[in-house]
Amino acid sequence: MALIVHKYGGTSMGSTERIKNVAKRVAKWARAGHQMVVVPSAMSGETNRLLGLAKELSPSKPADATNRELDMLASTGEQASSALLAIALQAEGMEAVSYAGWQVSVRTDSSYTKARIESIDDARVRADLEAGRVVVITGFQGVDDEGNITTLGRGGSDTSAVAIAAAMKAHECLIYTDVDGVYTTDPRVEPDARRLTTVSFEEMLEMASLGSKVLQIRSVEFAGKYKVPLRVLSSFTPWDIDINEEAKSGTLITFEEDENMEQAVVSGIAFNRDEAKISVLGVPDKPGIAYHILGAVADANIEVDVIIQNLSKDGKTDFSFTVHRNEFAKAVDLLKDKVLPTLGAAEVVGDARICKVSIVGIGMRSHVGVAAKMFRVLSEEGINIQMISTSEIKTSVVIDEKYMELAVRALHKAFDLDQPAA
């Protein structure tokens, strides 16, 4: 008997028929003797429907007061689906109870629409589990210290599930989704992409942060921080498949490197077309410039990804970085209005038609020349590299978005990712 957390995405919860299947699957696990905590997303389409209504009422950019209300609004989607799942479990003959984030409680900071979980008080949940109940907890949402409802941002239900699994020291957190695992790259771009049976936490973290949509990055960070064994698997297998077979399916995110295992140099190709590039040109090259620019951006709660500062020339330099496309206009306005006047820089220019393509692999630690090979492959395809960013286990390039598919396919082939693992 183990404590298991299941997380079901919006597609898996997309209709009452599918909710019934989720209930049957969860009941199967509970009847096998496990203590079950389930974290469902809102029914697919529901969050968009709600936020669409809000947009009709307030077409302009939301102020912070409006973000508070957007969280009040959007959080109802998960509350409804959690209650529905509890009802379906009861109809299956299980004892079940659902909780909203504030009832558990899942404490977050007050950054509406993208809050961060600070703590989880699991006493109530543990009492229910001891009493033999299946506990359903709303994903995506929490409550701040003043009792305001917050949401964790898109994909936040993954983070909720992992955070709950961490707080409860769950044996494993199973993320049920509409794909059957983590692939070497997106099969919609590269049909020869292969499913990985395991992937290291670090690789997964890079892939998530680089735009692979399978798991939300903060959920992977949480899993890493608290060593929560995490498995991505399909919710579209029949609910009554053998539980032992199901428990080994999908992709397991591992925390210990298997010394005996031959690591592939590159495990996957990630890409992301949600970013935009901003350059501040003609910046006086003196100490404090990076902070002056990025501090203002951070104060506006805009996340920055790749950052590059060019070589100085005549005491001036160019400073470039990428942000999410949704925040592109806000960031450019901010820099023009607030930063340029005090910085003495010449100009702010931006480009939203870029993408980031990355190769990721634990094996890159012990192999040289991997980045160079990436650059050669892209060069052979005639693709110009605009920005480069590296870490121990990945190399990312920013290129024109029109070359994205071409770059992904060429790299997938060059690094033998279409071949079965050793």
Next chain:
Amino acid sequence: MALIVHKYGGTSMGSTERIKNVAKRVAKWARAGHQMVVVPSAMSGETNRLLGLAKELSPSKPADATNRELDMLASTGEQASSALLAIALQAEGMEAVSYAGWQVSVRTDSSYTKARIESIDDARVRADLEAGRVVVITGFQGVDDEGNITTLGRGGSDTSAVAIAAAMKAHECLIYTDVDGVYTTDPRVEPDARRLTTVSFEEMLEMASLGSKVLQIRSVEFAGKYKVPLRVLSSFTPWDIDINEEAKSGTLITFEEDENMEQAVVSGIAFNRDEAKISVLGVPDKPGIAYHILGAVADANIEVDVIIQNLSKDGKTDFSFTVHRNEFAKAVDLLKDKVLPTLGAAEVVGDARICKVSIVGIGMRSHVGVAAKMFRVLSEEGINIQMISTSEIKTSVVIDEKYMELAVRALHKAFDLDQPAA
């Protein structure tokens, strides 16, 4: 400057266009200098949609655990509409904030799906009003002592609004709805029905309890208990009509009888086809029988309306009462399974095809022969009376439901309700 509570029904909140109109109307009142608290219902159709999903998952009669989940589910409708209204108010340039029942907090007992408000802590709301904000509070819902979400039952948003108005000692509570006031009877049954400009609290209480759907009865009880001036008016007037004209429109529920005013003998005809009749036949006529039968019904949280005990014959009597049709089957099962065996009664029989028709009027206190006139009118129409119940200001009869419209029209005419008030 006064503290005003507005309540908007589901139809008034039925689309983003209508929500915008609500926001404009509320903003008009706020700009006229009033402190505004607004209690919206869920968007029309939303509660039914949510409960319909639940029914697909669990077609059988809900257990108490399921009722808890139904409240988790249904309460999301009001939370969403409250957030949408706050967003619309912000788009109108108002400062606004929305609260769910647990945030205010609206404390209730734990009778899921029909909880009763026990207390309201208005400190947070008052601070917002002092800071110049419009406060939107979800109707229909509250929170029990264990932090579970509860709902007040259908129409509960009226009760929420009045309870909040009472707790905040509001100057007036305006119930905006899709009718423009309280009528002598339902105009869909009697086209000659007239709107009442005022109605006494006691008459309104009888009309609400007797099936007039304009106001939920508990809201009228609350208004009476705390002397909350209550006005029913239309949300379909243009939002920008003159505020002084609007403030005098609809029907005002008054608490002081105007001595100088000629009271109509009968103010209105109420009717209700949501009831069912249950008879326990052949009951031994001895002390404690009524308690034995009705105590069991009350313990199952089933409300009883009309009660009649017939004359005893051969030491046996018949005992009849009415319950809501939704609880008819539950009550009959209960009596057959639990009460008959210990009571020594012969039989339980029921009839769901009945209706209750009532005449209501403060003037009945000082006029004799009003009930007799009612019975004569029904007799002349050939309508058989099955049960009779009276109070100081009303007389109700239970009749076959097929005669309902006929009875209402005949009584409306006989008591001159189609004539302009004196």
